[in-house]
Amino acid sequence: MRISEKLDQILMKVQKPTRYMGGEVNSIVKDPSSVEIRFAFCFPDVYEIGMSHLGIKILYHLLNSLDYVSCERVFTPWPDMQEQMKLHGIPLFSLETKGKVSDFDFVGFTLQYEMCYTNILNMLDLAGIPLYSRDRGEGCPFVCAGGPCAYNCEPIADFLDFVMMGEGEEIICEVMEEYCRWKKSGAGRIDFLKRIAQIEGIYVPSFYDVSYHKDGTIAAVAPNQKEAKPVVRKRIISDLDHVFYPDKIVVPFGEVVFDRIMLEVFRGCIRGCRFCQAGYIYRPVREKSPDTLMQSAKCLIQNTGYEEISLSSLSTSDYTRLPELAERLTAETEKAKVSLSLPSLRIDNFSIGLMQQVQKVRKSGLTFAPEAGSQRLRDVINKGITEEDVTRSAELAFRGGWNHIKLYFMIGLPTETDKDVTAIADLARAVIRTYDNIPKSERAKNVNVTVSVSSFVPKAFTPFQWEKQDTPEELVRKQKLLQGAITDKRISLKWHESSVSNLEGVFSRGDRRLSAVLAAAYQKGCLFDSWDEYFQPALWEEAFAECGIDPAFYNRRKRSLEEILPWEHIDVGVSNEFFRRECQKAYEGKTTANCRAACAGCGANCFGGGVCYE
């Protein structure tokens, strides 16, 4: 029986069957026999999460634009579906042709967050593909990965045949071309890896040996093949006006998390917040022109029928031509009866006016991210916001008719004291005071401030990559402290789970010895770890113990600035020298200007483009 026929017997028994159905508008089905390469694009989470992600939309349509490649989508089946698949002997399949994933030439994972790693193993397992790259023989698909977590993919290094570092649009096509040549040559599997190892941005984990000191720290990372580059530098697209951007995207049947058109305005961020990995790994900032963006917007509105479009970038207010784009986009969206949403805008006179214009509907919450309560700590993390900035923005918002403000903070930041924690409550109170000081006739009724607190996780490729992470107990203590400091009923506190971030902290700066822990945890049943209802900390503890690995080595240890880090052989363009400098400045409470105010010499000018040459 074919997979599609078997599916017919089980889809009525699972939640949200459209997750597994395919056939959505703008999905692309090619006859497998008509192409040279079949690429299974895997997102290691459930459909609704994966289909909300911009990267998969770009690369899916890009790969399918090559006539010799067929790219099909695969998501992690929800546990209820996995049960049915096992019962009926259905292996992991693609949505487009319902083909067995093990029949594809490439199985590519996008790595968006560390807590999806067990899902990768699960998907390989469901596909019947050996988990470890060393166990894969000729005829097995090549298992590869990309995305933000790929920069330090060491914890999953043993499972991946190769990794693509950086923005994928060019490199993935180069790999496809090389594959065709290799296939014609008739050479073996290792030969293909040697060929692509010479492409800038390709990392073949098995081509590197890692040795360790007695204390467990890394002694050296050395290539063991002459084709492997000693340092792998990420790829970027220099000219975003001429790179592929899909003019249509798949429109899901069921509702997904971000069910709208996403317009990528620029890549990178000029700010340099010291805790934020995205602020460094996507450097340097490169913008798209309003012409390019309008062209994309028009096509996407026409080809999807979506009723909402959203600007998607790290800090939209930093777009240099925002007023022009906003004006043209509002005109277009009004005409097409599409609503425009503007996340991550700094609140100032311009943005308030813009939001009042486009958000004719209910005035829902506005968000700010001061990230830390005290000015001292905000300087440490280089969040260039003062209390006055916050209250001035709040005043504008209150006078503009908003009455719900959400403030985002982190606790567990380097150098944090109890005073910094309670300062969060002070800042929330200052916002309330601002409201109280506005005459009743000039503000909306019933103010509400939500303080949303998450725990800081030190990340690779940031100035805090050497820091230790607070224990869950310490975080809970700080959370209680903060709760006690909040006395006003109009302020509510929201808190995010800290035991997940504890584990995230292990893997975000982990090395390849953790592959064994992942495999053990998966065998014990760990899956969908980013979902509270499935996260099983006790099983993880067992897995660490069995492998003889102490997680504290990875998340509780302050590393010396000289230590060789597991990702030392990966180059994102920002120098370690710069990170050391930034780390020192953080301790001194000195801020660093953003890229447009003054170049801080981070090293990303090596790519020869973007904001560094404006």
Next chain:
Amino acid sequence: MSKLRFKYGCDACVKYVSHLDFVRMMTRSIRRAGLPLSYSQGFNPHPVMTVAVPLSVGMSSEGELMDISFDEEFEDLDALKEQMNAALPQGFYVIEIKDPAKSHLDGLKYIDKGEYRVCAVCKNAAAGFEADFLAMDRIMMEKKTKSGIKDTDIRPMIDQLSVLEQNGNQITFFMRLAAGAVNLKPQLVVDALSRYAEGFCGEYLSSHRIALLSGEKNCF
């Protein structure tokens, strides 16, 4: 503004699309087709369209009805149909579009019956079992209603029931059942047959809606 009545169908490949997802899909398809869909006034404008009797998940159909309002009048309804079919995802198709004034019925709310082709796997089926079943005065089944699951007599909701075809262990029924405000699902009838009909023991497989009726009349 003009209101038009659409007769449409959906193939088995899209039978998992729920009613809510269908409405969203339809809205987006109309927008892709570039047609001037009418929106309601107010804070949260929504498209003005009414689906006659929502199709259950798992069912295909060739006889669905819905009214859709547009900001413009249309001369050529065939061309409109082509435009819609080009925009719909595979598996959904418009069969015909009519001015409701020229329809047998002015309101979709008068629909009270649906006709189905229903498949079941049966372990055994003695001849004439359906006649005995229909001869029962009352057929009590636990039925989902707005106020929870209730013991309900479903006999009055069954208008017609006959065996169309029997092929090996697969049996196909024709059923005409209450649809709309009072609604009976074919699966419940198969379950009732298994429970009450002497000489029948089977398991529901799938169903396909053929038409929606008002009284004896096909409403389109």
